[in-house]
Amino acid sequence: xxxxxxxxxxxxxxxxxxxxxxxxxxxxxxxxxxxxxxxxxxxxxxxxxxxxxxxxxxxxxxxxxxxxxxxxxxxxxxxxxxxxxxxxxxxxxxxxxxxxxxxxxxxxxxxxxxxxxxxxxxxxxxxxxxxxxxxxxxxxxxxxxxxxxxxxxxxxxxxxxxxxxxxxxxxxxxxxxxxxxxxxxxxxxxxxxxxxxxxxxxxxxxxxxxxxxxxxxxxxxxxxxxxxxxxxxxxxxxxxxxxxxxxxxxxxxxxxxxxx
Amino acid sequence: xxxxxxxxxxxxxxxxxxxxxxxxxxxxxxxxxxxxxxxxxxxxxxxxxxxxxxxxxxxxxxxxxxxxxxxxxxxxxxxxxxxxxxxxxxxxxxxxxxxxxxxxxxxxxxxxxxxxxxxxxxxxxxxxxxxxxxxxxxxxxxxxxxxxxxxxxxxxxxxxxxxxxxxxxxxxxxxxxxxxxxxxxxxxxxxxxxxxxxxxxxxxxxxxxxxxxxxxxxxxxxxxxxxxxxxxxxxxxxxxxxxxxxxxxxxxxxxxxxxxxxxxxxxxxxxxxxxxxxxxxxxxxxx
Numbered sequence: 001x002x003x004x005x006x007x008x009x010x011x012x013x014x015x016x017x018x019x020x021x022x023x024x025x026x027x028x029x030x031x032x033x034x035x036x037x038x039x040x041x042x043x044x045x046x047x048x049x050x051x052x053x054x055x056x057x058x059x060x061x062x063x064x065x066x067x068x069x070x071x072x073x074x075x076x077x078x079x080x081x082x083x084x085x086x087x088x089x090x091x092x093x094x095x096x097x098x099x100x101x102x103x104x105x106x107x108x109x110x111x112x113x114x115x116x117x118x119x120x121x122x123x124x125x126x127x128x129x130x131x132x133x134x135x136x137x138x139x140x141x142x143x144x145x146x147x148x149x150x151x152x153x154x155x156x157x158x159x160x161x162x163x164x165x166x167x168x169x170x171x172x173x174x175x176x177x178x179x180x181x182x183x184x185x186x187x188x189x190x191x192x193x194x195x196x197x198x199x200x201x202x203x204x205x206x207x208x209x210x211x212x213x214x215x216x217x218x219x220x221x222x223x224x225x226x227x228x229x230x231x232x233x234x235x236x237x238x239x240x241x242x243x244x245x246x247x248x249x250x251x252x253x254x255x256x257x258x259x260x
Numbered sequence: 261x262x263x264x265x266x267x268x269x270x271x272x273x274x275x276x277x278x279x280x281x282x283x284x285x286x287x288x289x290x291x292x293x294x295x296x297x298x299x300x301x302x303x304x305x306x307x308x309x310x311x312x313x314x315x316x317x318x319x320x321x322x323x324x325x326x327x328x329x330x331x332x333x334x335x336x337x338x339x340x341x342x343x344x345x346x347x348x349x350x351x352x353x354x355x356x357x358x359x360x361x362x363x364x365x366x367x368x369x370x371x372x373x374x375x376x377x378x379x380x381x382x383x384x385x386x387x388x389x390x391x392x393x394x395x396x397x398x399x400x401x402x403x404x405x406x407x408x409x410x411x412x413x414x415x416x417x418x419x420x421x422x423x424x425x426x427x428x429x430x431x432x433x434x435x436x437x438x439x440x441x442x443x444x445x446x447x448x449x450x451x452x453x454x455x456x457x458x459x460x461x462x463x464x465x466x467x468x469x470x471x472x473x474x475x476x477x478x479x480x481x482x483x484x485x486x487x488x489x490x491x492x493x494x495x496x497x498x499x500x501x502x503x504x505x506x507x508x509x510x511x512x513x514x515x516x517x518x519x520x521x522x523x524x525x526x527x528x529x530x531x532x533x534x535x536x537x538x539x540x541x542x543x544x545x546x547x
Binding site: 002003004006007009010013014022023024025026027029032033034035036038039042043046047049050079080081082083084085086087121122123124125126152153189192 | 301302304305308310312328329330334335339341342364365366367369370371372374376378379413451479480485520
C-alpha cells in the first residue's frame with residue numbers, strides 16, 4: 001500500500017479549474033465537489049488574511065476590495081515556502097511593482113517595502129544596546145578601523161516617494177499631508193518599541209556598508225567617493241541618535257571593547 | 261519507538277488561546293482562565309514584543325504550545341529547519357504541553373497554510389507515527405495529537421478515525437488532544453453519531469480538550485456542511501457533548517479557541533466561565 005497522492009490534492013487545491021481528485025468523496029461515496037471547495041477556500045482565505053494583517057497601510061490606501069482581490073492573485077503566484085507565516089508576503093512589494101491595476105499609485109510598492117521592513121524589525125532578535133558615547137572613547141587614530149555593531153532590527157527603506165509621510169498620514173491622527181519628494185527611512189527596535197525616522201538621502205548606502213561590517217574609514221571613504229561633500233559627523237550623529245549601537249570593535253585588535 | 265510517560269502539566273481548568281490584544285485584561289484579572297495556549301509558529305521570530313510578552317505570561321500561567329505547521333501527515337520528510345525552530349522555542353519557553361494536528365500542510369511546492377486530511381489506513385498510521393516519533397525524539401518529550409475537522413472522506417480509508425488515532429498513539433507513544441467541536445463538525449459532515457465517536461475515543465490518552473466555534477453551510481445536495489472557523493461562540497450541542505465527556509471522565513484542561521473575529525476579553529472570558537462551571541460541577545460532585 002502506498003502513501004496518499006498529496007501531489008494531485010495540492011494541484012487541485014490551488015487550481016479551481018481542476019476536478020476533485022479521485023477518491024475524495026462525500027459520505028455516500030460520490031465525488032466531494034462542494035466539500036473539497038472548503039479546503040480550496042480555506043487556503044486562499046487564510047493566506048489573504050495573513051496579508052491583510054501584514055500590510056494594513058497598503059490595504060487602507062487601495063481599499064479592502066482592491067486589496068483582497070490583489071491578494072488572491074498574489075497568494076496563488078507566491079504561496080508560502082515555509083510555515084513561518086509571521087514573515088509571509090516578502091515578495092509583495094516586487095509583485096506590486098509589476099501589477100498593472102496598481103500602476104496609478106507608483107508609491108504603493110515602497111509603502112509595502114516599509115511595512116515589510118517594520119515587520120522584520122518587529123520580529124528581529126533582541127540585543128542590548130550601548131551608549132553612543134562609547135564611540136567617543138575610541139582613540140582618534142583608531143576610528144578609521146572601528147567596526148560598529150548595529151542592532152539586528154535596524155532596517156533602511158529608501159524611496160523616490162515620500163514613503164514615511166505617506167505611512168504617517170495613513171496611520172497617525174493629524175499627520176501632515178505628504179509632499180512629493182524622495183524619502184529615506186531608518187527603522188529600529190532597540191528595546192520593545194519600534195521607531196521610524198527620516199534620514200538624509202545619502203545615508204542608506206553608508207549605513208548599508210556599516211551593516212555589512214565595513215570599517216568606519218572604509219564606509220566614509222566610499223560615501224565620499226559618491227559625494228565629495230559627505231559629512232561623516234552628521235551621519236554618525238544621526239545614526240547613533242536612534243540608539244541602535246550594540247558594539248564597537250577595532251579591526252585588528254583582539255580586545256574588542258575600547259577603553260571607557 | 262521511543263517511550264514517553266503520558267502526562268500533562270496543564271491544570272484541569274479552562275484556558276484560552278492567547279491573543280496580544282487581551283494581555284492587559286489577562287494580567288489584570290484572568291477570571292477563571294488558568295492557562296494559555298499559543299500557536300507555536302507565531303513565536304518563532306527572533307525576539308521583540310512577542311517573546312517579551314510570552315516570557316512575562318509564562319511566569320504566571322502554564323503555557324500550552326500548539327503547532328500548526330509541522331505537517332505531521334505530509335508524505336515528505338518533516339522540515340528539519342522548522343523542527344529546529346520548534347525545539348528552540350520549547351527550550352526557552354518550557355511549555356507545559358506541546359500538541360499538533362493529525363493533518364498535512366506542506367507539499368513540495370511549499371506551505372499550504374491549512375490542515376489537510378488524510379486517508380485512514382494502516383500505511384498512513386505508520387507514516388504519521390514515524391513523524392511523531394521524530395518530533396518527540398527531537399523535543400525530548402511526549403506530544404499530543406489532535407483529531408481534525410474533516411470535510412471530505414477518502415475512498416481508500418479502511419479504519420475509523422478513533423481506531424486510527426488509537427493505532428497512531430500505540431505506535432508512537434503520543435497522547436491525544438480531543439477537540440470536541442471537531443468531533444461535532446466531522447460527525448455532522450461525515451454522517452456519524454458524535455456521542456458514539458466519543459464513547460469509542462481512547463480517553464485515557466487525552467491530555468487536553470479543545471472547544472471552539474464553527475460556521476454552518478450546505479454541500480451541493482443541501483446537506484449540512486460545518487466549517488471549523490474558530491470565529492464565534494461554542495454552540496450548545498458542543499457544550500452538551502463536552503459536559504457528557506467531563507461527567508464520564510472527570511475534569512480535564514479545556515481550551516476555548518477563538519482565532520478569527522477575535523472578541524473583547526469579556527466575551528472570551530464568558531466562554532471560559534462556562535467551561536469552568538462544567539469542570540467545577542464535576543469536581544464538586546466528586547467531593
